[in-house]
Amino acid sequence: MMMNRLNPCISIPFGLSTDEFQDLIKKTKDWTLMHGGGIRSKNNFSSDSLTVVPFTLLPSVFPKNEFLKAVKIQPLLNELMHKVSRDHEFLKSCLKKTIEVDEFTRKLFTLYETVREEGITQRMSLGLLRSDIMHQMDENGNNIKQVELNTIACGFGWLGILSGNIHRFVLQQLGFLDKLKMLPENNALQGLCLAIIKAWELFNDKNSIVLIVVEDQSVNICDQRFHEFELALQKPELCVIRKTLTQVANEAKLTHSKDLVIQSKRVAVVYYRSGYSPEHYHGEIEWLARLLIERSTAIKCPDIQYHLAGTKKVQQELAKTGVLERFINDPNEVVEIRHIFTGLFSLDLDQNGDNAVKMALDNPENFVLKPQREGGGNNLYNDEIKEKLMSCINSKERSAWILMEKICPPVQQNYLIRHEVESKTNLTPCDVVSELGIFGIILCDGDNILLNEQVGHMMRTKSKSCNEGGVNAGYGVLDSPFLYDDSSDL
Ligand SMILES: Nc1ncnc2c1ncn2[C@@H]1O[C@H](COP(=O)(O)OP(=O)(O)OP(=O)(O)O)[C@@H](O)[C@H]1O
Ligand SMILES: [Mg+2]
Incomplete structure (x- = not known):
């Protein structure tokens, strides 16, 4: 397999003494923590304290044209996911074999069939999606390839923005002011929250609320809270409540007209930051909570159809010859999408x-x-x-x-900075690879698309030798793209 290497955005090492370098790292960690870059310690969880999120000291280089391609294709992917989620026959045939052997997917599918048979109570759907891609260099030059498309609990709308700002600070501290323009603007959080607010407005009840379904312990608390803070900023009159599935089971009710009510408030939008993993369902009551929500008039982000459309099995079926054509009419668009799929x-x-x-x-x-x-x-x-x-x-x-x-993204050097108690920060640069996530929003009333946009990005980077990339899972660290012109040498 080809192993490609890219030069970092500035030459490494950058001529600082060990003391100066350690000071820079300390200062940048403080900057990060003091600007919302915190995470709860997994091993030593306390709801009263935050540790600094792990991040790369420098932004990782990414080809500008491929970045722009990823941004441009996002609305098409949004629309594709919407159409897949509304295609009962397709979902059913894709998942038929899977649900015979995978209990979690079977439970989701059974829930879907239950509400489908009862009649769907809410025509409106809201997707906050994240398409994860890697850059790959092959005989045809630069390419982007999709790792997967997430339709539930897509995190890092806030931390993606923050990562770019960490890197702006580092480049400024190092005196590379001329490089700042290579860091793209990112308004992911604003865009994601705008979509939630638009859905809330369409629900058309100013006393209704947004319910965020959360895990029992949220490690990625800053990212989640910043969504709440942004909602408060954009819509001061909007009330937001956080509940676990267990709490929803114990506290929420459906009215005769199938409105979801919790703490005496009618729920307009349910935004899941949990519910995607079997561990979030301790027993039957959490599944009943999910069913209660699905049965209700609340606009779900995502609804069960979107959740199923985001399974890896569906991704694999979409890559089969001729399948994209079922959803996308324009042959050029089919080619564009197919191009980002890998085997x-x-x-x-x-x-x-x-x-x-x-x-x-x-x-x-x-x-x-x-x-x-x-x-x-x-x-x-x-x-x-x-x-x-x-x-x-x-x-x-x-x-x-x-x-x-x-997918084999090119390797480059960077410094992985982590909280020192969790794992020792290495002061020597290491070989890393990156993954870019592009956020999309899609709000529909039945088949009628009301909002369909790309809203921003996040990047995470891991050591080359590591397979998995999750930041919360402890593998990856936050990063941001430094866009280079692929037609010129770096
Ligand atoms: N085809 C691939 N080629 C290279 N690396 C991959 C590939 N698929 C997955 N990975 C790596 O494994 C990680 C996890 O994969 P994936 O995103 O499919 O799983 P997930 O459990 O849904 O993760 P997430 O929490 O990001 O949604 C990715 O972030 C990436 O680093
Ligand atoms: Mg995923």
Whole structure:
């Protein structure tokens, strides 16, 4: 496999003495913490304290044209996801085999069928999406390839903005004022919150509220709270309540007209920052809470259809020849979308599945094996792929997974800065790779699209030797793109 290398945005090391360098890191950590760059300690959780988010000291370079391509394609991806989410036959046939063997997806699907049979009570849908992509250099030059598209609890709308600001501060401290213009503007948080507010306005009850469904303990608290603070800023009269699924189960009710009521307030919009992982459902009551919300007139972000449309199985089915055409009329748009897909293969018990298994066993280093899970840490690599596939080679358990070609982003050097108690910051630069997330918003009334935009980005970076990239999961660190003109040398 080709291994490409890019030069960092400024030469490393940058000629500071050890003392000066340590001072810069200390100062930048303080700047970060004092500007909303905090995270709750996972190992030592306290709701009274924050530790500094992990971040790269420098922005990572990313080709400008590919960044612009990713931004431009986002509304198309938004529309695609919307249409997929409304296509019952498609969702059903995509997930048919998966739900036979994957309990979590089956529970989601059963919930979907229940509300579908009862009749959907809210025509309005709200998607706050994040398309995750990596830059890849091959014989055709620079390309972007999609890792996945998230439709539920897409985080880092705030921390993505903050990362750019950390890097503005570092470049300013180092005297590279001329480089600041290479950091793109980012208004992700404002855009995401605007979409929630638009949905709330369409609900048309000024006494109604926004309900944020949260985990029992929110590690990524700054990112979540900044959404609340931004909502307060944009719409001071709007009341926002945070509840866990357990609390919703115990406190919320449906009225005769199926309005969701909690703390005597009617809920206009439900925004999930939880509910995407089996661990968020301790037992039956959390599933009942989810069902209660789905049954209600509240506008759900996402509704169960959007949640299902964001599964990795659907992503894999969309990459099959001829499938995009079912949703997108313009052939040029189909080509544009197809171009960002990488190899995705079903592992169903049939000839295609057998071929995929063989490919993976022959060259596991070229693939990622993925279950239907979100939140990081669930994918398998290298020998784990072999072990897993060998363990279910002739069983339909295979259908719970998909096989994906591994994307190989170019390597560059950067410094990974972390909270010192959690893990020692390395003062020597290391080889890293980056992943860019583009945020999209889509608000629809039935098939009628009321709002469909790209609103901003986030970037996370990890050491080259690490497979997973999640920041909350402890693998990746926050980063921001430094856009270079790919037609000229850096
Ligand atoms: N095809 C791929 N090629 C290279 N790396 C990949 C690929 N798929 C996933 N990864 C790496 O694994 C990480 C997690 O993968 P993915 O996003 O599919 O899982 P997830 O559990 O849904 O994560 P998230 O919490 O980001 O939604 C990615 O951030 C990326 O670093
Ligand atoms: Mg995901």
